[in-house]
Amino acid sequence: xNSNAGHEVLLSASNLGYTIRGQQILDAVxxxxxxxxxxxxxxxxxxxxxxxxxxxxxxKKATSGEIYCKPGVKIGYVPQKLHIDPVLxxxxxxxxxxAGRYDEAHLVSVLEEVQMPHLLKSAVQTLSGGEFQRVLxxxxxxxxxxxxxxxxxxxxVDIIGQQALYNTIRHIRDRHACGVLMVxxxxxxxxxxxxxxxxxxxxxxxxGHPDDVSAHPEYLKIFGQxxxxxxPYSHQHDHAHDAHGNVIPLACENEPGEHEAGSHD
Amino acid sequence: MIDGFIINALLAGxxxxxxAGPLGCVVxxxxxxxxxxxxxxxxxxxxxxxxxxxxxxxxxxxxxxAVLAALLFWLEQRxxxxxxxxxxxxxxxxxxxxLIVFSLIQARVPGIDLMAYLFGDILAVNQAxxxxxxxxxxxxxxxxxxxxxALISVSVNExxxxxxxxxxxxxxxxxxLLLAMVIAAAIKVVGILLITALLIIPAASAxxxxxxxxxxxxxSTLIAVAAVVIGLGASFYQDLPAGPAIVVAAALGFFMTRIxxxxx
Numbered sequence: 001x002n003s004n005a006g007h008e009v010l011l012s013a014s015n016l017g018y019t020i021r022g023q024q025i026l027d028a029v030x031x032x033x034x035x036x037x038x039x040x041x042x043x044x045x046x047x048x049x050x051x052x053x054x055x056x057x058x059x060k061k062a063t064s065g066e067i068y069c070k071p072g073v074k075i076g077y078v079p080q081k082l083h084i085d086p087v088l089x090x091x092x093x094x095x096x097x098x099a100g101r102y103d104e105a106h107l108v109s110v111l112e113e114v115q116m117p118h119l120l121k122s123a124v125q126t127l128s129g130g131e132f133q134r135v136l137x138x139x140x141x142x143x144x145x146x147x148x149x150x151x152x153x154x155x156x157v158d159i160i161g162q163q164a165l166y167n168t169i170r171h172i173r174d175r176h177a178c179g180v181l182m183v184x185x186x187x188x189x190x191x192x193x194x195x196x197x198x199x200x201x202x203x204x205x206x207x208g209h210p211d212d213v214s215a216h217p218e219y220l221k222i223f224g225q226x227x228x229x230x231x232p233y234s235h236q237h238d239h240a241h242d243a244h245g246n247v248i249p250l251a252c253e254n255e256p257g258e259h260e261a262g263s264h265d
Numbered sequence: 266m267i268d269g270f271i272i273n274a275l276l277a278g279x280x281x282x283x284x285a286g287p288l289g290c291v292v293x294x295x296x297x298x299x300x301x302x303x304x305x306x307x308x309x310x311x312x313x314x315x316x317x318x319x320x321x322x323x324x325x326x327x328x329x330x331a332v333l334a335a336l337l338f339w340l341e342q343r344x345x346x347x348x349x350x351x352x353x354x355x356x357x358x359x360x361x362x363x364l365i366v367f368s369l370i371q372a373r374v375p376g377i378d379l380m381a382y383l384f385g386d387i388l389a390v391n392q393a394x395x396x397x398x399x400x401x402x403x404x405x406x407x408x409x410x411x412x413x414x415a416l417i418s419v420s421v422n423e424x425x426x427x428x429x430x431x432x433x434x435x436x437x438x439x440x441x442l443l444l445a446m447v448i449a450a451a452i453k454v455v456g457i458l459l460i461t462a463l464l465i466i467p468a469a470s471a472x473x474x475x476x477x478x479x480x481x482x483x484x485s486t487l488i489a490v491a492a493v494v495i496g497l498g499a500s501f502y503q504d505l506p507a508g509p510a511i512v513v514a515a516a517l518g519f520f521m522t523r524i525x526x527x528x529x
Contacts (some may be wrong), residue, residue, distance in 0.1 A: 057428055077428040084421060088294045089475040098418040099429055123476065143429075 007035035010073050010147045010179045011056060016065035018051055025051045027203040029065070033147060036177040038170070042184050043200040049183045050080055052200065053151050056181070073147060076140030078133075080151035080183070084124050092119045092127075092135055099142045110138040113175075114168055129156030133165060141172065147179040148172070154184070270388050271501050277390040278493035278511065280398035281451045281463070284405045286486025288447050289464035290471070290478070291440065294420040298465050299349055300337070303356035304441070305448050305460040307333050309363030312382055312452070317370045323401075323449040330445025333359070334438055385456035385508030387497070398450050405443050412436060417478055454493075455508035463489065466515040473526035488518055 011033045018026040025048045033039055041049050054060040056067065057077060084090060096107050111117045114134040119127065127135060133153055140148055153169065154162040173180050182194075199205040292301050308326040315325025333355060340351050364379075371377055381389070409416075415436045418426040423433050451460045467488040468481070475481035495518075496511030 054424070057424075059424055059427055075428060077425060079422055079424045082422055082425070085294065085296070087469075087472055088420060089472065089477055089481050090421070091477060094417070094477050095421065098414065098421050098426075100414075139425075149428075 007037065007177075007179075008070065009034055009068070010070050011075075011181075012068045013052075013056060014066050014068075016052070016055060016062045016067070018048070018055060018060075019063045024202060026055070026062070029200070029204055031198060031204070031207075033179045033181055035146060035179050036173065037195045038173055038180040038182065039196045039198060040182045040184055040194040041198050041200055043205075047201045049200055050151060053149060053181070053183055057149060070146075074143050074145045076143060076145035076148045078136045078140050078148075078150045078153055080155070082132075082136065086125050090124045091121050092116075092124055093121060095124050095135065096139050096142060099139050102142055106142065110141045111135070113141060113172060114138045130158070130161040130165065133157055134168070137165075137168070137172075144176070145178055147181065149181045151183045153182060271497065273390050273392065273395060274387045274497055274507065275494065276395050277387055277398055278454050278497055279490055280395065280402045281447070281454045282467075282489035282493045283486060284402045284409075284447050285451065285463045286467055286489040287406065287409055287482045288440075288444060289466075289468040289489070290482050290485050291416055291420065292444070292464050293468040293472075294478075297444075298461060299352045299356075300441075301444060301448075301464050302461045303337075303352045303359070304330050304333060304445055305457050306356045307359030307363065308445070308448050308452060309382060309457050310359050310366060311363075311449075313363055313366040313370055316374055316377060317366070322452070323446070326449035326452070327442060327445045329359070330448070331442060334441035334445075338434070338438075381456075382452055383456050383458050384506060385452070385454050385459065387454045387507045388500075390453055394453065401446060401450055405446055408439065408443055412439060416440065455511055459508055459512045462512045462515060463492075466512070466519050467492065470515075470519045470522040473522055488515070488522075492518060 009032050012031065014030045016026055016029040017024070029048075029052060031039070041052065043049050051060065055062045057075065058067075058069075084095075092111070093107060096102070096110070108117055108120065111120060114137050116131060116134050116138065119131060119135060124132065124135065133156065137148075137150070137153065140150075148169075150169070154165050157165055169180060169182070172178070194210050196207060197210055198207045292298060307329050311325035311327070311329035312322045313325070314329070315322045318325075337348075337351060337355065340346070341348060367377075367379055367382075371379070378386070415426065415431045418429065418431055419433055419436050426436075427433050447464070448457075448460050451463060455463050467485040470488050471481045471484035475484055492515035493511055496514040497507055499505050499514065500507040500510040
């Protein structure tokens with residue numbers, strides 16, 4: 001099915017359901033994460049992306065379904081919102097050491113991987129959005145993870161910085177052959193390095209290979225150069241959602257060549 | 266020239282300052298000031314229950330602290346009311362209940378003085394109590410040092426700590442118990458109503474001059490010790506109430522550090 005078929009499954013979920021106070025957040029979600037593969041989870045706000053990630057990480061219990069985790073798998077996690085209160089005096093070095101006992105050389109080496117070795121002694125509260133996201137990534141790399149889970153790694157980063165950050169993530173994957181699960185709330189910006197895209201809106205709307213997706217001329221026109229390295233992912237749905245997330249079937253009105261975006265369910 | 270009771274008071278005050286400094290930093294980092302207040306207010310109930318059961322007061326305070334921590338943990342799961350509202354409810358109902366139980370046992374136990382618990386009675390501390398305070402402080406600091414990395418990690422982000430394999434609920438609960446112990450020890454020094462000040466004022470004063478968590482803890486401890494020494498000195502020479510004098514000394518120190526840090 002994809003180029004990573006040879007890599008073993010690190011984490012898989014089958015038929016996950018999650019309901020809170022009668023509201024269905026996730027419905028029949030199944031996915032597999034392999035080594036050396038970047039999977040991007042996209043979907044609108046409230047689609048259940050963060051809930052799904054938290055369930056996969058074991059931070060939350062699914063209402064139904066099963067999760068398989070390869071025994072001994074090491075997961076590096078970058079949470080969605082991380083605000084460090086200014087009352088906590090913390091240099092990057094101290095912040096990295098909250099992940100465990102590591103020697104100075106290892107701290108420097110993970111910072112070098114994210115191109116931020118000069119920040120070791122900076123206070124975390126003085127970092128820019130882009131620098132902070134890279135330091136978070138470095139912290140996740142400390143334990144030499146088999147799988148990186150990044151919940152909106154590019155938040156607070158400008159569009160040029162986002163591209164550079166995605167390139168860094170791709171380099172990390174290439175060097176360590178680790179699996180990567182990334183979340184983006186943006187339906188349209190999905191980087192070219194992504195091996196698989198999962199579009200979530202309570203259930204999995206579609207999954208696909210971004211290479212198969214033809215570039216959408218409208219987005220190239222709008223973003224121009226900044227889009228280099230980022231592939232717009234356009235896809236059509238065979239259904240829509242109403243305000244409650246219920247599925248509404250759509251009448252077929254496909255234009256030729258635009259409906260190969262992915263395997264629809 | 267200097268009486269034995271002032272030496273005892275100094276030793277007791279320093280024992281409490283040595284633990285209030287470090288734990289106060291975590292209270293400030295984790296925004297637990299109101300929780301500390303709630304724990305302190307409820308400790309009167311613990312004291313009253315322990316006295317009526319003829320036990321050492323510290324057992325009652327730690328027991329009530331554990332009950333409170335569990336109650337808060339359970340109430341927070343429902344997420345309908347915010348933590349500060351819940352703490353406000355627990356804090357004042359526990360204090361009211363404590364005052365009622367205390368008034369009931371006052372009739373049975375002669376010589377038990379409410380004011381001594383509310384505002385401290387450091388000048389009446391005896392040598393056996395001092396020995397226990399130091400044993401307690403060493404115990405608290407040992408557990409604190411053992412929990413250190415987990416405490417910082419949980420203060421930064423609980424989800425990230427959890428994925429790093431830290432048992433966040435356990436860390437939180439053990440820290441709350443340590444806090445209850447500090448409060449039990451500090452009742453004698455500054456009293457139930459002023460304990461939170463001894464936890465948060467030195468930590469807040471230390472922040473501006475610290476670049477790392479460890480620096481803040483060391484500085485906060487030094488400031489807490491200084492506040493105890495200056496407060497007791499003022500109390501001894503000017504005949505001021507000791508507990509309030511310690512807190513006022515800490516507060517003056519806080520404003521001085523604010524002014525000093527504003528000049529940089």
